[in-house]
Amino acid sequence: MNFFLDRASLENKDAKVAKMATLVQRAQAGEREAFGDLVEAHADRIYTYLLHLVGDREEAEDLAQETFVRAWESLDRFRGGAAFSTWLYRIATNLAIDAIRRRQRRGPIQSIDAPVQTDDGELDRQVAGQVPAPDEDLFRQELQRAVWESIRELPPKLQPVLVLYDFEQLSYEDIxxxxLIPLGTVKSRLFHARQQLKRLLSAKMPVDEYLSTIRQSSWPPVR
Amino acid sequence: MKRLKCTQVKRIVTLQEPAAWPIGLRDAIEAHMADCPSCRRELALSDLVREALRQTPTYRAPAGFAPSVMGKIAEREILRSRRWPHRLVAWSNARAVLAAAAVAVMLVGSTLVYLRYQGDVMPSPPVGHGGVHVPTYYPNPRSEVGQVPPEAKGEMDQSPRGDASLVEQLIFYHEQAALHEIGTDAGILMARGGP
Structure with a gap:
């Protein structure tokens, strides 16, 4: 049964990859409709990736739109050596790093989880897919917020490696x-990013207390 | 079994999940962890961060995102098609203005130079009959170089009126110089005993 399920899932994945390749080819031939489909297919991932990096919805939307506009403008340079999404991540990352550097020069910005100030008072931000957390998950939710906040405090060149590896779950090779950096540099940046992140996180939250009381470590690993 | 240092173990647990630890090093890592609370904390913290990141929800792009992108693409293409002729016109205008300015500067400059030195840069003084050098003065009223020496002033006719224009003064002095030359030639001829 599992064999058939796996096979079906693989076939589904292959079909998806083939469909994407066709869409890219059609878009490269100048078909706007095909490019529109590519935008639809990648919009959520690119928007979320940028939102986590820049931490501001409007800026993330602008950057995501700019990512796709630039992708369209330089579509003839996409040779298909890597996945289309990898190429989009490259454009998005460059835009995000520029935005982060500009922001760091300007000063701090509002967190994506912070309440929105309106004329009618304060409104909670609505996040897609977010469900009210039960009490036991309160710490985790707080932890997630602190982790993302800490990530945004990392140096701009360390942020994308961490987000691409841990959130987008890309391989070292894809990153x-x-x-456009060597594999060794990816690992080195990831190591430094995680080390710095742990330090920042420990300063923001009582992680040690959580680890000693609530959290079960993955050690010893299950073989 | 190989003994590992804390730095080595921390690097491995920071970069890799326990399931991905190198098989040859797994026993050594576990042995080290059993006695090292610091490395255990490192692993627990790495797990915590990794989990927090992986459980973060994916956000949905705002409604109308794709049409908005396609609109932006169309808008930018229109802008670009409009911008190029404008740029060309602006550039050709700038070049024309620069060329005109350069010509104007050259004209003004050459006129000034002409007016400044035209009294000095005249043909070399004529040589009289028999190889006798005849001093000739080409006075320029605006140049000290071309001033008539006091001893020659007697040979010259009167100066033009003080209110005469520059051109009138120039014409006057040229006429005077021509007359002076004729007179000098006549004097030489007379000294030789007539024509």
Whole structure:
């Protein structure tokens, strides 16, 4: 049964990859409709990726739109050596790093989880897919917010590696293609990013207390 | 079994999940962890961060995102098609203005130079009959170089009126110089005993 399920899932994945390749080819031939489909297919991932990096919805939307506009403008340069999404991540990452550097020069911005100030008072931000957390998950939710806040405090060149690896779950090889850096540099940046993140996180939250009381470590690993 | 240092273990647990630890090093890592609370904390913290990141929800792009992108693409293409002729016109205008300015500067400059030195840069003084050098003065009223020496002033006719224009003064002095030359030639001829 599992064999058939796996096979079906693989076939589904292959069909998806083939469909994307066709859409890219049609878009490269100048078909706007095909490019529109590519935008639809990648919009959520690119928007979320940018939102986590820049931490501001409007800015993330602008950057995501700019990512696709630039992708369209330089579509003839996409050779298909890597996945289309990898190429989009590369454009998005460059835009995000520029935006982060500009922001760091300007000063701090509002967190994506912070309440929105309106004429009618304060409104909670609505996040797609977010469900009210039960009490036991309160710490985790707080932890997530602190982790993302800490990520945004990292140096601009360390942020994308961490987000691409841990959130987007790209392989080292794919990250190397996205950021155009050697594999060793990816690992080195990831290591430094995680080390710095842990330090920042420990300063923001009582993680040690949580680890000693609530959290079960993955050690010893299950073989 | 190989013994590992804390730095080595921390690097491995920071970069890799326990399931991905190198098989040859797994026993050594576990042995080290059993006695090292610091490395255990490192692993627990790495797990915590990794989990927090992986459980973060994916946000949906705002409604109308794709049409908005396509609109932006169309808008930018229109802008670009409009911008190029404008740029060309602006550039050709700038070039024309620069060329005109350069010509104007050259004209003004050459006129000034002409007016300044035209009294000095005249043909070399004529040589009289028999190889006798005849001093000739080409006075320029605006140039000290071309001033008539006091001893020659007697040979010259009167100066033009003080209110005469510059051109009138120039014409006057040229006429005077021509007359002076004729007179000098006549004097030489007379000294030789007539024509």
């Amino acid at each position: 190397s293609r996205v950021l």
